[in-house]
Amino acid sequence: MSGEAERLRRLQAQVFDTFRDETAEGLARLETQLLALDADVDRAHVDELFRVVHTIKGGAGSFGLRAMAELAHAMEAHLDQLRKGASPTPAGVAALLEGADALRALLDAPGDVPRDTYAALCARLAEASAPNASGASGGSGPSATPARPRRVAVDLVPGLDFVASGIDLALLLEQLAELGPTTVDVDARAVPPLASLDLGALALRWRVTVETTTAPEAIELLFAWLGDTCAVHARAADDTRPADAPRAAQAGASSKAAQKAPARVDASVRVPIEKLDDLMNLVGELVIAGSALHEVERGDLNAPDRRARAREALARLDRLTRGMHESVLRMRSLPVGLVFNRFPRLVHDLATRLGKDVRLEVRGEGTELDKTVLERLGDPLVHLVRNSLDHGLETPDARREAGKSATGTLRLTAEQSANEVVITVEDDGRGLDPQRIFRRAVERGLVAADAALSEAEMQRLILAPGFSTAEQVSDISGRGVGMDVVASTIQALGGELSLHSVVGAGLTVTLRLPLTLAIIDGQLVRFGGRTWVLPLGAIAECARVEPGALDAVLGRGLVYAYGDESLPVLDPCAGLGLGGVPPGGRLVMVLEAQGERVALLVDEVLARQQIVVKSLEQHLRAVPGLSGATVLGDGAIAFILDVPGLRRACPVAHPRRVASARVGAPS
Amino acid sequence: MSTEPTHPDKRRRADAPKSAHDRFLCVRLEPELYALPILAVHEIQAYAPPTPVPGMPEHVRGVLNVQGAIVPVVDLRRRLGLPAQPPPPRCPIVFVRVEARVAGLVVDAATGVVDLPPDVRRPPPEVGAGIDGGPVAALARHPCGLIVVLDVERLLLRDAALVGAAAFVPPTAEAQP
Numbered sequence: 001m002s003g004e005a006e007r008l009r010r011l012q013a014q015v016f017d018t019f020r021d022e023t024a025e026g027l028a029r030l031e032t033q034l035l036a037l038d039a040d041v042d043r044a045h046v047d048e049l050f051r052v053v054h055t056i057k058g059g060a061g062s063f064g065l066r067a068m069a070e071l072a073h074a075m076e077a078h079l080d081q082l083r084k085g086a087s088p089t090p091a092g093v094a095a096l097l098e099g100a101d102a103l104r105a106l107l108d109a110p111g112d113v114p115r116d117t118y119a120a121l122c123a124r125l126a127e128a129s130a131p132n133a134s135g136a137s138g139g140s141g142p143s144a145t146p147a148r149p150r151r152v153a154v155d156l157v158p159g160l161d162f163v164a165s166g167i168d169l170a171l172l173l174e175q176l177a178e179l180g181p182t183t184v185d186v187d188a189r190a191v192p193p194l195a196s197l198d199l200g201a202l203a204l205r206w207r208v209t210v211e212t213t214t215a216p217e218a219i220e221l222l223f224a225w226l227g228d229t230c231a232v233h234a235r236a237a238d239d240t241r242p243a244d245a246p247r248a249a250q251a252g253a254s255s256k257a258a259q260k261a262p263a264r265v266d267a268s269v270r271v272p273i274e275k276l277d278d279l280m281n282l283v284g285e286l287v288i289a290g291s292a293l294h295e296v297e298r299g300d301l302n303a304p305d306r307r308a309r310a311r312e313a314l315a316r317l318d319r320l321t322r323g324m325h326e327s328v329l330r331m332r333s334l335p336v337g338l339v340f341n342r343f344p345r346l347v348h349d350l351a352t353r354l355g356k357d358v359r360l361e362v363r364g365e366g367t368e369l370d371k372t373v374l375e376r377l378g379d380p381l382v383h384l385v386r387n388s389l390d391h392g393l394e395t396p397d398a399r400r401e402a403g404k405s406a407t408g409t410l411r412l413t414a415e416q417s418a419n420e421v422v423i424t425v426e427d428d429g430r431g432l433d434p435q436r437i438f439r440r441a442v443e444r445g446l447v448a449a450d451a452a453l454s455e456a457e458m459q460r461l462i463l464a465p466g467f468s469t470a471e472q473v474s475d476i477s478g479r480g481v482g483m484d485v486v487a488s489t490i491q492a493l494g495g496e497l498s499l500h501s502v503v504g505a506g507l508t509v510t511l512r513l514p515l516t517l518a519i520i521d522g523q524l525v526r527f528g529g530r531t532w533v534l535p536l537g538a539i540a541e542c543a544r545v546e547p548g549a550l551d552a553v554l555g556r557g558l559v560y561a562y563g564d565e566s567l568p569v570l571d572p573c574a575g576l577g578l579g580g581v582p583p584g585g586r587l588v589m590v591l592e593a594q595g596e597r598v599a600l601l602v603d604e605v606l607a608r609q610q611i612v613v614k615s616l617e618q619h620l621r622a623v624p625g626l627s628g629a630t631v632l633g634d635g636a637i638a639f640i641l642d643v644p645g646l647r648r649a650c651p652v653a654h655p656r657r658v659a660s661a662r663v664g665a666p667s
Numbered sequence: 668m669s670t671e672p673t674h675p676d677k678r679r680r681a682d683a684p685k686s687a688h689d690r691f692l693c694v695r696l697e698p699e700l701y702a703l704p705i706l707a708v709h710e711i712q713a714y715a716p717p718t719p720v721p722g723m724p725e726h727v728r729g730v731l732n733v734q735g736a737i738v739p740v741v742d743l744r745r746r747l748g749l750p751a752q753p754p755p756p757r758c759p760i761v762f763v764r765v766e767a768r769v770a771g772l773v774v775d776a777a778t779g780v781v782d783l784p785p786d787v788r789r790p791p792p793e794v795g796a797g798i799d800g801g802p803v804a805a806l807a808r809h810p811c812g813l814i815v816v817l818d819v820e821r822l823l824l825r826d827a828a829l830v831g832a833a834a835f836v837p838p839t840a841e842a843q844p
C-alpha cells in the first residue's frame with residue numbers, strides 16, 4: 001500500500017516537473033520572442049507569444065498556482081490586444097518582460113504565493129494595453145472581449161495514467177468554470193463490468209458545456225500541457241452534430257497532435273534520436289550477453305570450458321556496461337545555444353540601461369558541450385558580456401566621435417576544433433587601455449612605476465584577483481571581482497582564457513574548453529601489427545602503391561609521387577616505437593595538415609567510423625604523434641594519430657625498410 | 668623486536684578509533700611487502716594486458732580503459748628499480764589516485780589491509796639513492812615482516828612519463844605525519 005502511495009507521489013512530482021520544464025522553456029521562448037517584438041510585429045509572432053502564455057496559465061491554474069495563473073492571465077490579456085492589431089509599446093514590452101521574470105520567480109518559489117503578489121504588475125499590464133483597447137471594458141482577459149458568449153462543448157477524456165498522475169479533476173473543472181457558466185455531464189458508457197474493472201484506469205468521460213467567449217481552440221490550448229494524460233477536445237456546441245462522432249473527433253485530434261508533434265519533440269526530448277539508438281543497441285546487446293550468461297549457468301556444470309565461457313560473458317557485460325556509461329555521458333552533451341539563449345535579453349536590458357546601441361551576433365549555437373561544462377560556463381560568459389557592454393562598447397556619441405558606426409557589435413561564437421570547443425566573446429569597443437591598466441597597477445603597488453610590461457604580463461594583471469580599472473563602480477561591473485573568477489572557473493574546467501585587445505578597435509576574449517567527449521570521424525588503419533585512427537579530415541588520398549610510385553632520394557629517404565609533387569614518405573613504425581616492425585609497403589595515405597602534405601605507409605585500411613576521442617593526457621604525459629585514444633567496439637584501445645605531430649615524430653622511411661620501394665627506386 | 672609492535676597496536680585498538688589514514692593496502696613484490704595508503708586506492712582489477720604506448724619508458728606498460736578513461740599501467744617493480752622478474756600469471760593491477768590522476772600499478776599480489784599507525788611508520792634510513800627521496804615514505808615493522816610504505820603522490824606526480832615536464836612537481840619536503 002505504502003509502495004503504491006509512494007509511486008503515486010513520484011508520478012505527481014513527475015507531472016509537475018514536466019510542467020516546470022515546459023514552462024521554463026516556454027518562458028525562454030517568450031523572452032526571445034518579446035525582444036524580437038521590438039523590431040517588427042507580425043501576427044504569427046504574437047500568436048506564438050499568446051500560445052506560450054496561455055499554456056502557462058492553463059498549467060498554473062491546474063496545479064492551483066493562483067498567483068502564477070493570475071499574472072499569466074494579465075499578460076495574456078495584454079497580448080490579446082496585440083493580437084487584435086494594437087501595436088506594441090515599449091512600456092508594454094517592458095511589463096511583459098517583467099512578467100516573464102515574475103513567472104520564472106513564481107515557478108521556483110516554493111509553496112503558496114498569495115494570489116495578488118503581482119497585483120501592481122498586473123495593473124500595469126492592463127494599463128499598457130488600455131490606450132489601444134479603447135472600447136474594451138477593463139481590459140482584463142478574453143472574457144472582456146466584446147464578442148457574444150457561445151456554448152462550447154469540452155470533452156475531457158482521461159488517458160491511462162490519469163489517476164496515477166494525480167491531476168485533480170476538480171481543478172480542471174474549476175478552471176473551465178472560470179471561463180463562464182458550465183454544465184457538467186458524466187459519460188459512464190465506457191465503464192467495464194465490475195469483474196474486469198481496473199482501478200488504475202479511469203473509464204469515465206466528462207462533457208463540460210461552457211457558455212463563453214473563449215474560442216474552442218483557445219480552450220484546448222489551455223489544457224495543452226496535459227498532453228496524453230487527458231485528451232481535451234473542445235468545439236462549438238451550437239452546431240448540433242451528434243455528441244459522439246468518434247471518427248471525426250479522432251481524426252481532428254490526431255491531426256492536431258501531428259501539428260503539435262514537432263514542438264513537443266523540442267520541448268521534452270532533448271536527446272537526439274541517434275544517441276538514443278546507440279543506447280538502445282547497447283541495451284540489446286546487453287540482453288544477449290545476459291542470456292549467454294544464463295546459458296552458462298544452465299549448462300553442464302562439469303564442462304571444461306564453463307569457466308572460460310562465463311569469464312567471456314562477464315567480460316562482454318563489462319564492456320557493454322562501460323559502453324552504456326559512455327553513451328549516457330554522450331547524451332549529456334548539450335548545445336551551447338542553451339547558454340547563449342539568455343544573452344539577447346541580457347544585452348537588450350543592459351544596453352538600454354547604459355544608453356548604448358548594441359547589436360548581438362551569435363554563431364555556432366549548435367556546438368555541443370558536456371552538460372556540466374555548459375552549466376558552469378554560464379556565469380563566466382555573463383560576466384564577459386557585461387564587461388564588454390559596460391567598459392568595452394562606447395555610447396553612440398563616443399562611437400561616432402571615434403569614427404565608428406553608432407551601433408556597437410558584440411559577437412558570441414562557439415566552434416569545435418579538433419579536441420576543444422572555442423568560445424569567443426568579441427566586441428568592437430574601445431579595447432583595453434594599456435596606460436590605464438598600467439596606472440592602476442602602479443597605484444595598487446602591483447608593478448614598479450618604471451616597469452615595462454609585455455602583453456602577457458598585462459594579461460596576467462587583468463586576470464589578477466581584485467583588479468579593475470573601472471572608474472565608477474556600477475551595479476553591472478567594476479567591482480574588481482570577475483575576470484580572475486572567470487579565468488579560474490575556465491581553468492577549473494580544464495580550459496584556458498586569453499585576451500586579445502586592440503586599442504580603439506575592440507577586445508576579444510577566447511575561452512578554450514577541452515572536449516572530454518569529442519566525437520570525430522575516424523579512419524581505422526593498421527600498421528605495426530596494431531590498429532590506429534586517422535582523423536578523416538586529414539586524409540587527402542588513399543592509394544595502393546603502384547610500381548614506381550616510391551622513389552629513394554640520396555638512397556636514404558623515400559618520396560611518393562602525388563601529382564607532380566614528391567611527398568616525404570613517413571615510416572610510422574619507426575616513429576612510434578615499433579622500430580622492429582617494417583612498415584607496410586602496399587598502401588599509402590596522403591595526409592594533409594596545416595597546409596603540408598605527407599605520405600604515410602600503412603598495411604591495411606579498415607572501417608571508417610565515429611570515434612569518441614579520449615584524452616591521453618588526463619593521466620599520462622603528452623605523446624608525440626598521438627592526439628588521443630579511443631576504445632574500439634571490441635574493447636581494444638586504439639590511438640588517434642595527430643598528423644602535424646606525426647610529421648615531427650616519424651622519420652622519412654628508409655628504402656631498405658620498405659619492400660615495395662625497390663621496385664621504383666632508381667638503380 | 669618482533670613482539671613489541673603488536674602490543675601498542677592492541678592497546679590502540681582498545682581505546683583509540685582507527686584512522687583511515689593509517690590503513691594501507693599491503694601488496695607483494697616478491698619477496699618484499701609494500702603498503703599503499705588505502706585512501707589512494709581507487710580500484711583493484713585482475714591483470715589485463717595494457718595497450719603499449721609509443722615512446723614510453725619501460726616501466727609504463729601501456730594503457731587500459733578504466734571506466735572510459737585511458738589510464739596508464741605502471742610496472743611497480745620496474746618503477747622502483749627492482750630486479751626485473753615476470754609477474755605471476757594471476758597478478759592484480761591496483762589503481763591508485765592522486766588528485767585527479769589515476770594510474771594502475773602491477774604487483775605480484777595484494778595481500779590485504781593492514782593498520783600502520785604513525786608510531787609504527789619510521790622514516791626510511793639512507794639506503795642509497797634508491798630509497799632516499801624516492802617514492803618510499805616510511806618503513807614499518809609488522810608481525811608479518813618489514814613493510815615499505817610507498818608515497819603514492821611521489822610515485823605518480825614525480826614520474827616524467829605520467830606527468831608532462833611542464834607540470835612536473837618540484838621536490839618538496841612533504842613529510843608523512
